[in-house]
Amino acid sequence: MDIENILKKYSKDKSYLLEIMHDVEKSKENKNLDLNDLKVISKYLDINLSAAYGTATFYSMFSLKPQAKYVIMVCSSTVCHIKKSYDILLFLKSLLNCDDDNLSKDGLFAVSEVGCLGLCDISPSMMINNQVYGDLDENKIKQIVGELRNGSNGA
Amino acid sequence: MEAMAHKNLKEPIIITTYQTQCLEDYINDGGYETLKNVLTKYKPNEIIEQIKASELLGRGGAAFPTGIKWDFTAQIKADHKFVVCNADEGEPGTFKDRWILEHKSYSLIEAMSLCAYSVGGDKGYIYIRGEYTESINSIRKALKEAYDNGFLGENILKSGFSFNIELRRGDGSYVCGEETALIESIEGKRAFPRFKPPFPGIKGLWGYPTVINNVETFANIVPIIKNGADWFKNYGTEHSSGTKLYSISGSVNKSGIIEANLGVTLKELLDAAQGMKNSKTFKCALIGGASGGFVYKDELDLPLSYETLKKAGKTLGSGAVLFLSEDDNEESLLKNILTFFKHESCGKCTPCREGYPKLIAMYEAFLENKIKAEDIMKLADVMFKTSLCALGQSVRMPLETYLSRKYKKL
Structure with a gap:
């Protein structure tokens, strides 16, 4: 769906700003908002471009840069910290040959540490795009990454 | 019913x-x-x-x-x-x-x-x-x-x-x-x-x-x-009525959500979670999330209600209970908490925005015995008194409940 069609779903109510940005981001090939999107959205809702930009950059789930196909969010908060999430993170990065920007060598994966995902009962945990994974260990991670690479996992 | x-x-x-x-x-x-x-x-x-x-x-x-x-x-x-x-x-x-x-x-x-x-x-x-x-x-x-x-x-x-x-x-x-x-x-x-x-x-x-x-x-x-x-x-205690959903996690056999009367003890929750994993010994629990406080072995019978925890200088908060065993390290957990708050600080008010980076530096210096626990608490106190919202205020509790236990002089 292009941005014009997304806007048609919403009335010109400013409280739809995050919802619209969500939908637009999701509709894009590289899952990111760009300046042109923000111009169109801010004009539609009659808010300043600077305000839309401020909102888009405040929330960590929005991206103004093109995103990898698989965005991996490794939970690093209290419970997962106790369950050795840092080891999980290091293992993932080495498995995927991540560079200093935490992007995998093949450009398919981006790895980041995030605050509590509320998956503490299956800690250590992570999310890949919208999919939840818990009780992680090295074998499980290898399997998940393998499935994503050969397309048998639809995250 | x-x-x-x-x-x-x-x-x-x-x-x-x-x-x-x-x-x-x-x-x-x-x-x-x-x-x-x-x-x-x-x-x-x-x-x-x-x-x-x-x-x-x-x-x-x-x-x-x-x-x-x-x-x-x-x-x-x-x-x-x-x-x-x-x-x-x-x-x-x-x-x-x-x-x-x-x-x-x-x-x-x-x-x-x-x-x-x-x-x-x-x-x-x-x-x-x-x-x-x-x-x-x-x-x-x-x-x-x-x-x-x-x-x-x-x-x-x-x-x-x-x-x-x-x-x-x-x-x-x-x-x-x-x-x-x-x-x-x-x-x-x-x-x-x-x-x-x-x-x-x-x-x-x-x-x-x-x-x-x-x-x-x-x-x-x-x-x-x-x-x-x-x-x-009928449920709960005199001043905390009803039941509560406790989020149980950490080094226990069964993590999950436990519904219990407000006023349930930590010991009872630990039993419901089928005890510590791998038969390890209970060391402490972090109650109320990252902005909560540490509760130790001698407090296992403390009723977990709003008023009792408040009286003990702690908080029930959201009802999160993270169990730590003898093998788990509160010192590194605290660093994790400080880093989390620093990252989540929205930047609007100065005490929180500037306080957390400073607090982390001080905590590291403290672990190297360069400064005293009181020095950290002074900053945490200022943040508690002057921050706009709970994000800047709440770190005082995990710091205080841990440091006061380990370094009794506080």
Whole structure:
């Protein structure tokens, strides 16, 4: 769906700003908002471009840069910290040959540490795009990454 | 009789129900009957009196009396009033709202409608953190079914009362759990907390009176109105009525959500979680999330209610309980907590924004014996007294409960 069609779903109510940005981001090939999107959205809702930009950059789930196909969010908060999430993170990065920007060598994966995902009962945990994974260990991670690479996992 | 999740709750029970709910089952189980009854037989203030009498305290962490909160908003005359459900569960170690959103979504919607009827609200929002994909889907479905069956919208159940609820998704910001930051976020802005007062109940969303309650608070409303305030007060302690969903995690055999009476002891929760993993020894528990406090072995019998923990200089907060064994390290956990808060600080107020980087540097210096525990606490104190919202204030508690135990001189 292009941005014009997304806007048609919403009335010109400013409280739809995050919802619209969500939908637009999701509709894009590289899952990111760009300046042109923000111009169109801010004009539609009659808010300043600077305000839309401020909102888009405040929330960590929005991206103004093109995103990898698989965005991996490794939970690093209290419970997962106790369950050795840092080891999980290091293992993932080495498995995927991540560079200093935490992007995998093949450009398919981006790895980041995030605050509590509320998956503490299956800690250590992570999310890949919208999919939840818990009780992680090295074998499980290898399997998940393998499935994503050969397309048998639809995250 | 039923407690929030379990009928006739006596002992702590670990929640094992994870099947998808459907509207038909909810209605067969008496769902929406309470709303129907209230709309036809009760006056708004009778409902507020009932909630007041139940002495239900807000379950998000601040434990403010819900009935009094509703009454503030009900008293005001305004063109619009809003009812907001705070489902931005982000306190580390807390995952009970996720369960309610996915398994009690109909009850949540019914509760928000009851609240709107009581305070004169005409519009509601459920604000769910963006990472909770399943919860978002579940609430979306429940909202659609409510509209399709006349439980939401114009002239609900032909009573003349109209109320609409919309869903809003958050986008990965911990501070949105703070009620005024959440309101800013619904307005489409950066989630900067507002100065209080005025409180949202007087001046909230778009400047209108707004009742904002946590998911678990709303989940208690239908049972209270259905069974009465006295029934509700059968559960819990004298000053903390009802049951609580404790989020149990860490080095225990069975992590999960446990429903128990408020006032349950840590020992009882540990037993319900089937003890420490690999037969390790219990060292301590972090209660109330990252902004909570450490509770040690000699406090295993301390009743976990709002008043007892407050008296002990701690907090029940969201009811998160992270169990640590002899092999787990509180020292590194504290560093993790400080780093988390630094990352989530919104940047609006100076004590929080500038305080956390400094606090981390000081904590590292302290671990190298370069400074004393008192020096760290001085800064944590300043942040507690001067920060705009709980994000800058709450770090004092984990620091103090740990440092005062380990370095008794504090």
